[in-house]
Amino acid sequence: MPSTTRTNNGVEIPQAGFGVYQIPASRTAETVRTALEAGYRHIDTAQAYGNEAEVGTAIVRSGVPREDVFITTKLNPQRHGYVSTGQELEASLQKLQTSYVDLYLLHWPTPGRDRYLESWRACEDLLAGGKVRSIGVSNLTVADLEWLAGRSETVPAVNQVEIHPSFQQDELRQYHDAHGILTEAWGPIAWGESLKDPTLQVLAEQYGRTPAQLILRWHLQLGNIPLCKSVTPSRIRENLAIFDFRIDAEDMERIATLDGDPKGAPSRTLSAGLPRWQP
Template identity: 55%
Template sequence: MTTVPQVTLNNGVRIPQLGFGVFQIPDDETAAAVGTALEAGYRSIDTAAVYGNEQGVGRALASSGIPREELFVTTKLWNDDQGYDETLRAFDTSLEKLGLDHVDLYLVHWPLPARDRYLDTWRAMEKIHADGRARAVGVSNFQPAHLTRLLENTGVVPAVNQIELHPRLQQRELRAFHTEHGITTEAWSPLAQGALLRDPAVTAIAQAHGRTPAQVILRWHLQIGNVVIPKSVTPERIRQNIDVFDFSLSDEDVAAITPLDDGTRTGPDPDTLN
């Protein structure tokens, strides 16, 4: 079983640098997938209200026998629940579905700038954190302008910004903003939904190291400092994706991946999604 290094967030809470994502896994398949991940050594599980599988995650955690303090559980507030009171109600619902009395990280899923509710939403997140029901709070898909507005108008700096990030969308400007303000970068869609697994530069590096293309890309994320949450329902791939801590990419390998950045998104643009 692999032991995953941890990253210290800006409030002192520690998060495993590599976790398991459950996006698009049906609830009735989630418990089995999470169970496989836990057996392989994952201790960080990332879900969201909109995924519809918080209950499946909860079932897997409850049956794992792993002490709660060894687990790191993240869930996210969905767009329809933004607003102060709505956020508090939605959080209660997520906790109930997960079967937990607290989560380790609670995220605002999207900024939705045209709705302009994320400041009130964030104030509710601050209360959830102050009450000890989320050990850390953060955001997802926030751009520098959204983050700047939060920092100027609220009291708690987000611990994490979970964003689409992979070699085709390397997010240098946003990562630099995170570093400047003590926000941890967490990558969703780290493999660009599989689009990078046949890229010649990636496959050449994989062949040289005797690794899979996915392992090469995940190793790239780790070496540039990202927290990363790959998702799979295939047991072999779940185990392969965490087996990335006994090799390193060379400077030349990283340099070969850098030119792949062409700004391609697999998901929505945070500036226009409302």
């Protein structure tokens, strides 16, 4: 079973999450049911994924008590604003068939719209009102986090960012650790690209694991919360069988050397070229 960790406001969060980005709505309920049966208790969705309703249906039908499943959803940046944030959360709650979410994230920054802070204030109020158990951000850099820290007393519970062996984000992770922010890793196996890495393949064989298991275990040992997505039942089970072995320190060091490897998977964050706030 997945181990858990705690957010800076004391909420328990399973250390392996199941992501549902790019799972078509028509396949989401069946896939989430498979994930829950496999033992996942942390589901990561978003308004923008268009499958919150199907996630809700799967959880309700699964018979797993609501309080045993950690549900994250995210606000679409097109709806940033104080009032709209509350309205959009209500819409998400209805779709998810629940009265609260465990984690509410601002999905990505849109400095050009300049309504991020309004949404963050709304998140603070939703947290105080009990509609969300924790609030966080996604796709923020160190500079962005500093920008937010200069304008809000509330430290985000998590920052959900792209991390995989060829894009390890050390500086950002260290900043998170120093400020009590949990690191959630999206694209944890680089959408399958990291599995082709010869170093990781050799190491995986040495541990008697698949490359995906080795990489997801590496995330756990760094303190990340990996959010892996799969629609394939055997892979869903495989990706959760990572809590019964340990990568030794020397091999963690070898994996560290893959950061920035030009032969590794290129970062999608950088290629997206999101605009940033001016300091």
